[in-house]
Amino acid sequence: ATDWAQYGINCNAIAPGYFDTPLNAALVADDEFSAWLAKRTPAGRWGNVEELVGAAVFLASAASTFVNGHTLYVDGGITASL
Numbered sequence: 001a002t003d004w005a006q007y008g009i010n011c012n013a014i015a016p017g018y019f020d021t022p023l024n025a026a027l028v029a030d031d032e033f034s035a036w037l038a039k040r041t042p043a044g045r046w047g048n049v050e051e052l053v054g055a056a057v058f059l060a061s062a063a064s065t066f067v068n069g070h071t072l073y074v075d076g077g078i079t080a081s082l
Contacts, residue, residue, distance in 0.1 A: 001069030010068040012059050017075025020046040043076030 001011040018037055020028050027033050028046060038044050055074045058064055073079045 005068055010059075010064065012064070012067060012069070013071045014052065014055050014059065015071050015073045015075065015079070016047065016052055017041065017073070017078050018046055019049055019052070021049060040081070041076040041078045042081055045076065047074065047076055 004011055018024070018027075018041070024046075034046070037046065052074055055072050059067070059072065
């Protein structure tokens with residue numbers, strides 16, 4: 001981020017939490033794991049992939065021109081609770 005800022009390039013990241021996707025289907029189907037996740041995540045549930053869209057649009061838009069070197073956690077609050 002610091003190397004590229006001089007060229008007007010911002011380097012940011014999205015750090016997703018647990019999302020209900022085909023890749024995670026086995027975990028989603030695991031009642032014990034899903035119960036642990038619901039208890040551990042302040043949002044109390046799996047994320048929906050559509051919930052990542054807003055973060056991506058924000059970081060790709062002019063609204064984030066002064067945001068650089070940032071990791072945006074889209075994780076239902078699980079990172080904040082660690």
